[in-house]
Amino acid sequence: MDARDIIEIGMSAERTLxxxxxRTVGHFVPxxxxxxxTPMMILEMEMASGxxxxxxxxxxxxxxxxxxxxRHLAASLVGATVRTTAKVVAVERRVIRFEVAAFDGERKIGEGHHARGLVNVESFNKRLGAK
Known part of the structure; x- marks a missing residue:
């Protein structure tokens, strides 16, 4: 499958959390x-991209x-409503590139780029099974 045949620049999604x-750093690090x-913000950016x-x-x-x-630009407290956005900005044969951002209200708290690779699940699982 060639991503260029099915994915268009401008496709987008957003998530709210x-x-x-x-999901706080204090939960993971005493x-x-x-x-x-930051890793939790990146997770939401990846999920919005997907x-x-x-x-x-x-x-x-x-x-x-x-x-x-x-880049994680600003802190958000427990209870904050964070909106994460992802938009396709480039499409290659097996790679889709996104511009991503996160907002706490109107304040941008994160921004950057993310790429996702196109994978056939059956072939991927066969390769993993061979290891």
């Missing part, structure tokens, strides 16, 4: 503040994260 205590953790294109993939095909280039 109310920050729970278990004595750290209870603020939204959401933007998932419905266009043929059965048996998925995308997996392959690159992240993210």
């Amino acid at each position: 109310v920050v729970p205590p278990e 004595d750290m503040p209870m603020v939204y953790a 959401d933007a294109i998932r419905g266009h993939l043929a059965p048996g095909w998925v995308t997996v994260g392959t690159e992240v280039d993210i």
Whole structure:
């Protein structure tokens, strides 16, 4: 499958999350503040990116994260409503590139780029089984 045949520049999605205590850096690292953790923000950015294109993939095909280039710009407290956006900005044969951002209200708290690779699940599982 060639992503250029099914994915278009501009496809987008967004996700909303109310920050729970278990998504804070203080949950993972003792004595750290209870603020939204960078890896958790990146997770939401990756998930929004997948959401933007998932419905266009043929059965048996998925995308997996392959690159992240993210800046976490500001802290968000437990209970904050964070909106994460992803938009397709480039499509290669097996790689889809996204511009991603996260907002706490109108304040941008994160931004960057993410890439996802197009994978045939059956072939992928066979390769993993051979290891």
